[in-house]
Amino acid sequence: MKGVMSVLRHPRSLFTHMVALLVGAMLVAKFASWTASLDDKAATVRRTHIEETLLRIAATTRVMGTLPREHRADTLAAIRARETRYSVDDTPAIPPDYQLTDPQAMAVRDRLIDILDLPPSAVQFKMWNRAENAEPSWFHNPWAAIEPVEMGMKFSVRLADGQWLNAVNRRMVQPTVWSSTSTWTLLTSILMVAAATFYISRRLSRPLRDLADSADRLGRGEAVPALETERGPEEVRRAANAFNAMAARIRRFVDDRTRILAAISHDLRTPITNLRLRVELLDEGETKSRMLETLDELRSTVEATLSFTREELGEEAVRADLSTLVESVCDDFADTGHPVHFSAADRLPLICRTSSLRRAIRNLIENALAYGGTARVSIRSDGAGAEIIVADDGPGIPEPDMERVFEPFVRLEASRNRRTGGVGLGLSIARSVVRGHGGDIRLSNRPDGGLDAIIMIPIVTSPDKEGIILRKAA
Incomplete structure (x- = not known):
């Protein structure tokens, strides 16, 4: 019950939003029309x-007109009702004037x-109710119409022989403001x-859900098929067209950037190799040693960049077991x-993308x-998600540098050992x-x-729904 009330108070889906709004509007309209109809009811x-009452008085008048005077009192006693x-009598209860x-x-x-087909002088009538003497007001309260009202009517009808049938009717009248028919109509x-x-x-919601799923997958770097642009209203179609164009531009930009980076990294390998051969011909000394160390660091940077771009180009997502x-x-x-040391998990x-994810985990382990x-x-x-924790017993990282270490080519000399052979790309590539x-x-x-490096990754297990093309991992 709490879950239902929570959904009604905080609708999440488009369906619940629309139902809440339309049903709420319908109930308000129903209530307004019902309130306006109270006076009519x-x-x-x-x-x-x-x-x-008029029909009963008319019937009683006809009966009294056919009876002898000596039987009228007994007959009236027999038909007397609680409300009438x-x-x-020989005189009317209502004065003739x-x-x-x-x-x-x-x-x-x-x-x-x-009804009786009598002359006007043969019928006297008076009517009143409890609200008859109410003071007039500029504000009309429709709710007053459903309050019980005591209606009173007095009749004096002249019979054929000159006697008068006098009758007084008093009744509490209250309209029925709701019925089973109203309930079924509302339901x-x-x-x-x-x-x-x-x-x-x-x-x-279907095209909007497809748009949201495609946007989420595009954000994860997956290849996203073009959305259908002929479904839904005009606004949804325009959003699908805009998304398709945006996805194409992003994919083209990422692919061009990755190819350029791979080309640059590949082209740098030849001059680095030539430089190393030239340095090897130099005499032994501190200058040669430092030059070789610089060339090794530069080669490591190029190799790391080239390896990363190769993994990014063309790798498709596949089903795998994270453990x-x-x-x-x-x-x-x-x-x-x-x-x-690995703690076994279910x-x-x-x-x-297994190769890329392996590389990210490997970089964190190498750092540890x-x-x-x-x-x-x-x-x-x-x-809903998984965490891969890589723990080490090192000196840790100062809190102000927690984010800075993810920037490319950043190594912390003050708190971390510099003699690691790394080039400062490991954490950047992993993230x-x-x-x-x-x-x-x-x-x-x-x-x-010690330091804990935690990889937080959402669990995506439905390739059919996500539109991911599966292939067997090598």
Whole structure:
């Protein structure tokens, strides 16, 4: 019940938004029309009561006209009702000189004259109710119409022999403001509105959902097929066309940038190799040693950049088991004698670009080994996302530099050992890869010493829904 109330208070989907708005508008309109009809309902109930009373008085008058005088009193006693008192007298209960001024009362008197077909002088009538003497007000309260009203009517009808049938009717009249018919009408209206809203929202939400899914996948660096531009209203079609054009421009820009970077990195390898050959011909000394060290660092930078761009170009997302993937990376390090320990985890299937993700994990483990001597790798998941934790026992990173270390070619000399052979691209490449999967990397110093590098990545497990082309991983 709490979940239903929460959805009604905070609708999330387009369908619930539209149902809430349309049903709310319909209820307000129904309430307004129902309030406006209260006066009519009350007037109808009173007219019905008056008509019924007139017919009873007319019938009683006809019966009294056919009876001898000595039997009239007993007959009236027999037909006496709780709301109506009858008597037959020699004089009318209403003075003959009484003049009606209320148009409604005059209409009722004329109606009784027509029913009995008597002259006007043979019928006297008076009508009142509790609200008759109410003071007029500029503000009309429609709710007052549903309050019980005591209606009173007095009749004096002359019989054929000269006697008068006198009758007084008093009744509490209250209109029925709601009925089972009203309930069924309201429920039917709500169901019709919900059905129409469901149809409309489905026509709108499907292309919008496809647009949101494609935008999310595009943000993760996946190849996104063009959206259909012939579905939905004009606004949705324009949004689909704009997204297709934007996706094409982004993909073209990223591909051009990656190819240029790969070309530059590849072209630099030849002059670096030529320079190294020339330096090797120099005499041994400190200058030669420093030049070779600079060339090695430059070569490492070029190789890292070229390797990264090769992995980015053309790699498709495939189904993989995250636990197996991380364990295989750790085993590669352990096989070469590095102190890398992996805590076994349950199978965790997801869709990812395996080579790129391997590289990101490998970069973090290399950092842990370089600055902490050991690396402890573990995985935890809450179903919607997974965290890969790479822990080391190094000196950690100062809090102000937590974000700066992700910038390209940044190495912290003050707090981290510089003699690592790295070029400052490891964390930058790792974060780029993880963000391309829709996740991020967070660094955290442990209170007892050491650093935790945490890869946070969402779990995407439905390639059919995501439109990902699967292929067998090498």
